[in-house]
Amino acid sequence: MSANTATLEAGRIYVSQTRRRAMGVIFLGIAALIWLVFIRGIDPEMTTTMRLYPGGSTVVIEDWVFTTLDALQILAFACAVLGSYQLARGFGKRTGLAVSLIGGMFVFAFLAWAASGGMLNLAGMLRIMFVRSVPLTLGALSGILCERAGVVNIAIEGMMLTAAMIGTIVGSLSTLWVGLLGAVIAGGLLGLVHAVLAIKYRTDQIISGTVINIFAVGITSFVSAKFMQTYPQINDPGIFSPYEIPLLGQIPVLGPVLFRHNIFVYAMIFFVILITFLLFKTRWGLRLRSVGEHPKAADTLGIDVFKTRYMAVILGGMMAGFAGAYFTLGSVGRFDQMMTAGRGFIALAAMIFGNWTPVGAMIAGLLFGFSDSLAANLAVLQVQIPSEFLLMTPYVITMLVLAGVVGRGQMPAADGTPYEKEEL
């Protein structure tokens, strides 16, 4: 071991020391927040009611009623304990787990406080969280496929929007499944455009993504205004109906929340597992990642950098196309102008927040889906906070993550740099 590595090691320890303390202080701050803001002014007799079935279920479960004050005190105490431990010893490798635990407790404390004296349909919210996270997670997977191979993809939004429209038209003219296929192909074609611009012509990848986004907005609005409003029969594909998984769907609470969805939610979970496996356990994935980390080294080892990148970007486009189909075939059964409404950029955010890993992206997608579902449910809460601020959270959290406040992400090293084969 050289002196150089030793300094590096020392630097790493120093950084982790500072970060550990900062984390500890943040944990304690959350405990203090629960204590000082939530617990103050709470009537000790006040109770919170959480409903545990989302409705439409045959199995009726009792509402979960608890005293708000007790719950908040327990949560604040738990946060304080975790914070002190982090400050004194540190969770080390398990810091991420501790952060999610603290985050979960804070959100629960907030809900308990905000719904005190009233009733909150917890199961309904969780169910909606899964549904809303679908385009975010699938979109993030699209980004992961591209960026792991070294091509930045900010065109997720445009790909989803175009695929949503193509899926609707094809689905209306044939069947839902053909429509889904059409959406995936449309996404793949836009991926091909992105790949040709970015890889062959070495256009700046952000500009080529912008090209696709602008094009998508133009073409979908054009077709929608010109044709879909005059011919409503091409804007009526129907919706994939929910499918209850036998046995699993009968589990109380979890069943209705997790196992009574249409194919998109199951597909999301399937793709997260599949892509994790492909990227990190197969030779194919190793090659794809090597092209994104150090294309020159990969080239030297005989990996075709261009081919790998083309494949990754086209697959990424198809994934975005699948995500786009959710908006129409999986959700409302109709195409509207600009219906993705910036979800593609939240997907980008989920990819960054999830540290370029599929599982991380799904956790981020669920978190952002939750803030979405909470924003839709704010009216039933006793505490008034503007829903717009909740809708801002994904963006703000992403900026904090990027700034290294919540822990620094590890992006692929060659992300965004075009590869140029050296001439012999």
Next chain:
Amino acid sequence: MTDAEKKAKNAKKSAISVFFEEVSRSSLIVPILAILSGLLLGGILVGLSSESVYSVWSQSPFLAISNGFKAAWESYVTLVTGALGSPSRIIAAIQGGDGLEIRRAFNPIFESLVRSIPYIFGGLAVSLGFRSGLFNIGVEGQIFMGGIFSVWVGYSFTGLPALIHIPFAFVAGALGGALWGFIPGLLKAKTGGHEVINTIMMNYVAFRLTDWLLREPMRREGSTNPLSPIIEESAMLPQFFDEPIRFHFGFFIALAVAALVYWFLFKTKWGFDLRTVGANPHAARYAGMNIVRSTIVAMSLSGALAGMAGANELLGVNHHLSQSFSPGYGFDSIALALLGRNHPLGVVLAALLFGTLRNGATRMQAAAGIPIDIISVMQAIILAFIAAPAIVRTIFRLKEPRKAEAEIHVRGWGGS
């Protein structure tokens, strides 16, 4: 072939072939062909979407194709007369001598100028970023922030003379935009967080903020729609003609600001620093330039320019804030800045083109039923061709340029 033979061959070339060779090597040819290709593909889209093509397709495909051409041609005629006015109407109006009719006849061309003002500011904002090596994709959000600040100053201060109120509201708008540029600039300089991601996120924060402001604190009294109060008359940018011409003083502010940006970028030490950092940050650091400061300054200035676009639009045209006062000026500005080669003069020319296109397309939508979104498709194509000159050169079989074509390179997410 020896050198002498080559020389002899060159000498024999006719003037025409020399001219074509000069043209095809020129650096202006790519933007021009990009615009033409955009218009051409837009025309194809219009033709393809025309009802008259499909109704006769089964009888005679030839007639159908000619119908498609006719539809595209007619739409473009509507676009041009919609954007620049129709000569016959202008002549008739002047002969008639009726003031209102004359103003109506001249209105299209003034309206095109009005539409190009936010584009001038937006394009300057994006190009100032590019010159400094920063991709400000957040112009749209900065426009909204500029709009919010300027409208707030516009309606909440009463009794100010116009000479104070207008500059006050305008500067407030610039500051609003500058704030929205400053934050990603600071994050980039201090933490390395990539400005592309941060400005995208800031866009959506600005949109949600606008939604909230218009729902609660800034909503017009008694209005059920998300609209802000109308600004005081003293804050409105002066217009030069009576109804219906909306041409206002903002156009001259825009030209002055473009000149100022030119002077700043190319004639001052600060501008030189920004451009050097943009062209080669390593060299700039070696030369002792303060990269942190230059990044923050560049993003703030870029944001300020974008904020002026919002201020100008609301103080000059709309007079109140709404959720949709900008139809994507900020995103169009990216294509526009590249079309103008990131030079203030080029930006002004490209902005005039885009403003004319947008105004003409509005008329085309009303008259010929072609959705205005067609110009987004054209802009995407123009942007693609400008950003990848190699495509244009391949399609049109042009010679390689003498000088390397300026390529925009944003550094990867890693920021190194």
